[in-house]
Amino acid sequence: MRRPSLSLPALLLLPLVLFSCQWDDDFSRLQQPEWHPSLAAPIVNTHISLGDLLEAWGESTWVETDEAGQISLVYEEPLLDASWSSLLALPDRTIPMADTLVEFPVVMPGISLVQLKQGTLTYNISSGLSEAVEVMILIERVGAEEDVFERYVVLQDGGPHQGSFSLAGQEIRAEGGNIVFRYRARRQATGEIVRLQACEYGLQDLAYVYAEGYFGQFVFNLGADSVGLDIGSSLEIEGLRLADPKVRFIIENSYGIPIRIDANELTVLSPDGQQTVFGLGDSMTVGYPAFGEIGETVTTVAEINRSNSDIIPALEAGLASLSWAFSAHTHPDGPDGGSGFILDSSRLAIHMGAEVPLHGQVARCAMSEMIEADLSDFSADPVQSGQLKLIVDNGFPFDLQVQAYFYDGEGLLLDSLFDSDEPLLQPATVDADGWIAQPAHCEHLIDIPADRMAVLPRTRTIGLRASVSTTDRGQVPVRLTEAAHLGIKLGLVADL
Known part of the structure; x- marks a missing residue:
């Protein structure tokens, strides 16, 4: 164990300290001290x-800083994402072959080309003969490379005989929406042309990957919805004025056809429950990809600011939620607007954005x-x-x-x-x-x-x-x- 030690100067001073002390056992002379401690x-x-x-800030909001150091809060929220399968309906069809050639509507008039990703051609054939008959099944204006789809079957007896062929990868080149179905039957032994006792074709499960033409004028209700922003619901705000706030509707479109968006109204709900309705005025013409931009997306931005809308003062007064209603019109100018294209992956998405520079009072x-x-x-x-x-x-x-x-x-x-x-x-x-x-x-x-x-x-x-x-x-x-x-x-x- 290490013992405590004193340095040489301390040892020299110790006797002086001890002998300089005088003991006094009269404690009555001691006084109670006054303490005023502070901590x-x-x-x-x-x-x-x-x-x-x-x-x-959350994922929907981020910060941007310009060259001068001015900060802006940027907000973006997806409102809707729509695809319209009804733009090109390809329902199942049954084609009775009352003759060796039948012209039958398959797609709506105005559609000039459809590339199929799936589909089936079915047949139900009876020859009524007891000998082998070779039947050529042919569809004009349909094919992958040639302008004809041609297949052969051999009936060993009078039938009936059923079967099918895949149409995946085929193209439909319709005129006025119609394509031509044909058959040719002949005795296999002699080559003599005969008429079938019964013949019926069917088109089932058709689905396109690409189509072009004039798709007609449709109105799609994009629905009404709202987003709760809860800005100012817990605050008492007086005299707020933002220098240059902007509200934007960002439309992303990969449909290659003319589209017009009608934003029917915006409704601002304030924290005290009051509603203010704002019409957005003119419709928004949506940009769309051209034939040389197939598969690309074109973005259109419609901006609301202090100069073109009274909605900004309503936002400055506090905002609990913002609701909207949109509709979309295809080919708003009719056939005069020209033809276009659609893909099975085409979509139209609308985002709401806001940019609020932190500049105001x-x-x-x-x-x-x-x-x-x-x-x-x-x-x-x-x-x-x-x-x-x-x-x-x-x-x-x-x-x-x-x-x-x-x-x-x-x-x-x-x-x-x-x-x-x-x-x-x-x-x-x-x-x-x-x-x-x-x-x-x-x-x-x-x-x-x-x-x-x-x-x-x-x-x-x-x-x-x-x-x-x-x-x-x-x-x-x-x-x-x-x-x-x-x-x-x-x-x-x-x-x-």
Whole structure:
């Protein structure tokens, strides 16, 4: 075990200390000292920037920064994704062959070409003869490379005989929607041409991969829906004005035909339940891929801004939800609009987007919240009173008012944290263009007297209320950049 040791200077001083002490056993002359201890403790020392706050946004919202450092919040939400199989209907068909040649409608007039990815040609044939008969089954204007689909079957007896052939990979080149079905039957032994006793063809399970032509004028109800944005539902907003907000409808179209979108109306539902309906005026003509762009998607953007709609002031007043109703019109100009094409993968999708530059002003934006807080176990002893010291470097162009209210179990107001509603923080100064020029430095000493400390054990609920406003109580437009920051130091000095 290592023993404690004294250094040489300490050993030399030790006799002097011992012999200089005088003992006095009269304790009656001792006095009770007066103590006034204080305890100082740091509570908060933090720094947060606007960039840190913006990281909390969800997947549908992201941040863009321009060359000048101006931040914009960009939001996008898919509204609908539609495909219209009814644009080209290919129902099952039964073709009775009353003669050796029958012209029969297969596709609607105006369709000039259909490339099939699947389908079946069926036959049901009776020759009525007891000898072998060779039958040629032929469809004109159908084929992969040739303009004819031709197959052969041999009937060994009078029948009936059923069978089928695949039409996958074949092309239909209809004229006026019709194609020609034929058969030719001959005795296998002599080659003599004969008529069949019965012949019936069928087309089943046809599906296209590509089609072109004029598809007709259809109106498709794209439905009505809504998206809950819950902007401002928990806030009290006064005097909000955004400098240049934009709402966009982004339409992605891979149908190679003319389409017009009618946005029949937009309905804004405010947090207090009031509805405001906005017509969008003219219809939107949707861009579409040309024949040289088969398989590509063309994007059309319709923008709503302050100059072309009254919807922006409604959004500034607070928004709980946004609802809409759309319809689509194909070939709105009729056959004069020209022909086009569709693929089995063609789709039309609509997204709603918003771009909100963080440039604007607000006279007041307040939020209140009640918090259950049973402080019955809190004791003011040994803490008699104290002070909170707050040091803030505010790099945001907002002032801040904060108040806390203490309520007992019956909801009776006991006290408040502050005696006045003066702003706790002053805003950063801005230049003539609204850019942040200089952070504001604030220091506050907040007294917590003994009578206020005594309220705490009776508190069951705390009401918090905070409000902000931009520079000069919302009279000056300001801009936010990622460099905007807030540094906070909070300490407690308690008297024991």
